[in-house]
Amino acid sequence: MFTKFEHFAATSLMGSSEEAPPRQDGHLQFDRDWEKLAFGVAIALSKQGYFEWEEFRQTLIATIAEWEATHELDDPDWDYYQCWLAALEKQVVASGVLAASEWEALVAQLLDCKGPTAAPPTNQ
Amino acid sequence: MPSNYPGFGYPPDRETMSAAKVKALESLLIEKGIITSQTVDTVLSHFETKMGPFNGAKLVARAWVDPEFKDLLVADCNAACQQMDFPEGMSGAEGEHMRVAENTPEVHNVIVCTLCSCYPWPTLGLPPYWYKDPTFRARVTREPRVVLSEFGVELDDSVEVRLWDTSGQIRWWVLPMRPPGTENMSEAELAELLTPEAMMGVATVKV
Numbered sequence: 001m002f003t004k005f006e007h008f009a010a011t012s013l014m015g016s017s018e019e020a021p022p023r024q025d026g027h028l029q030f031d032r033d034w035e036k037l038a039f040g041v042a043i044a045l046s047k048q049g050y051f052e053w054e055e056f057r058q059t060l061i062a063t064i065a066e067w068e069a070t071h072e073l074d075d076p077d078w079d080y081y082q083c084w085l086a087a088l089e090k091q092v093v094a095s096g097v098l099a100a101s102e103w104e105a106l107v108a109q110l111l112d113c114k115g116p117t118a119a120p121p122t123n124q
Numbered sequence: 125m126p127s128n129y130p131g132f133g134y135p136p137d138r139e140t141m142s143a144a145k146v147k148a149l150e151s152l153l154i155e156k157g158i159i160t161s162q163t164v165d166t167v168l169s170h171f172e173t174k175m176g177p178f179n180g181a182k183l184v185a186r187a188w189v190d191p192e193f194k195d196l197l198v199a200d201c202n203a204a205c206q207q208m209d210f211p212e213g214m215s216g217a218e219g220e221h222m223r224v225a226e227n228t229p230e231v232h233n234v235i236v237c238t239l240c241s242c243y244p245w246p247t248l249g250l251p252p253y254w255y256k257d258p259t260f261r262a263r264v265t266r267e268p269r270v271v272l273s274e275f276g277v278e279l280d281d282s283v284e285v286r287l288w289d290t291s292g293q294i295r296w297w298v299l300p301m302r303p304p305g306t307e308n309m310s311e312a313e314l315a316e317l318l319t320p321e322a323m324m325g326v327a328t329v330k331v
Contacts, residue, residue, distance in 0.1 A: 006170040011245060017253055026177035026249020026320040034143040040164030041150055047167070050158070085142055092149070097158065106152060110144045 005047045012057060018064050019057070022080055035081040042088050051095040059094070060087040174211045180247035180297060181318035182208060185311045188302040197299065198226050205246075222247065225288050226299040227325070232283050233298045234268060234325035236261050237290040244295035248320045255324075275326040298325040305331050 010028075014020050021039065022029040030036045046053045063083045071078065093100045153159045183204060187194035197204040201222040222244050225233035237243060243251040254260050264271045268285045272278075279285065288296035300322045306314060321327035 004170065004175070006167060007175060007245060010171070010250060011243070014243075014251060014256060017256070020253070020256075021250075023250045023252070026252075028171050028250065032139070032143070034146040036168060037146045037150055037164060040167040041146070041153065041159070043167045044159050044163045045153075048159070082138065082142060085146060088149070089145070098152065102152075103149075106148050107145065110141065110148060 005053075006043060009043050009046065009053050012053060013060075018068075019061050021084075030081075032081070035084075038081060038085045038088055042084070042091070045092070045097060050097050051091055055095070056087065056091050059091050060084060063087040063090070175246045175249075177247070177249035177318070177320045177323070178315070179205075179208075179210060180244075180249075180320070180323045181315040183247065184299055184318050184323065185315035187299060188306075188314055189311050194226075194299070198224050210246075221293065222295045222297065223288075224299045225286065225296055225325075227301045229301070230282070230284060231286055232272075232277070232279055232325065233286050233288060233296075234264060234272070235288045235290050235296045235298060236264055242290045242292055242295055244290065244297045248297055248323050252320070272326065275321070277326065277328055297323050299323075300325075300329045303329045303331050 010021075022031075028039070030039070042056055043053075045051065046056055060083065063086050067078070067083055089103065092098045093103055150159070150164065154161055183197060183201075186208070187197045187204075193204065193207070196207070201224045205222070225235075227233055235244075237255070243255065245251075260271070265287060268287060269279060272285070288298075290296040300318070302314070303317070306317070309317075317329050317331065319327055319329075322329045
């Protein structure tokens with residue numbers, strides 16, 4: 001029924017208000033640049049077959065449920081894309097895109113340097 | 125309440141950390157040849173420039189300035205889409221038949237749906253939060269005039285309200301009436317006036 005993976009991926013997230021991404025006037029609403037990047041990376045990886053979109057969706061739902069179970073419903077720290085990023089991190093490791101050790105080492109490196117400059121150099 | 129999950133025991137600078145993590149993740153994926161530096165942009169451009177409410181706005185604006193096109197849009201929305209410079213996959217796929225309900229001085233149309241996957245996404249973009257709300261659906265079916273008035277649409281008693289259940293087979297959306305005072309506007313300027321809500325029938329077009 002869906003002709004484009006992006007179309008399928010976005011609409012499949014509309015099941016409940018918790019799992020659906022923030023949107024405004026028919027557009028996805030990104031408040032910060034990294035949210036866009038996290039959104040795009042998740043879709044791109046699934047589109048290329050590294051994991052089923054439904055797997056990511058379930059990881060996202062579980063991550064949100066976990067947050068809700070440990071926070072008050074009106075906690076101002078609620079942040080959809082923080083959950084999205086946490087789910088994406090779990091998914092890339094669970095589906096073997098990156099080895100757990102590889103990702104942990106990278107996060108540890110970032111924590112040491114505490115800044116975007118900690119990102120490793122790329123070939124691009 | 126403290127969290128036991130380390131991912132949520134965020135430091136005060138979680139913003140900086142999150143931004144750094146996402147960038148590092150993308151860089152690593154590029155380095156490993158899993159994605160390229162263009163991949164994410166390509167995905168995002170689908171939402172930003174290919175499919176969204178701007179397509180519906182273009183169709184409506186064209187219909188307002190071209191009566192023949194309007195007839196085609198109402199008779200066969202997918203055929204009308206094919207006349208526009210829209211991306212592949214915009215319409216015509218199996219099951220994705222779009223139909224347009226035309227607002228007139230006598231009839232005001234509103235779309236409802238129980239499943240958001242049935243929303244006419246290529247022309248209206250992503251559905252608003254309240255669209256999926258069972259209360260909205262129940263109330264708009266039971267007391268459409270009251271709900272419309274809460275949205276700011278005041279209808280004369282003589283106007284008939286028609287509800288269209290958009291489904292997997294037929295995705296309905298609404299062709300709003302062209303507002304007065306727009307006679308000298310270009311097609312592009314008219315398109316700017318349109319909102320997803322107007323094309324769902326829960327708003328009128330304002331200048």
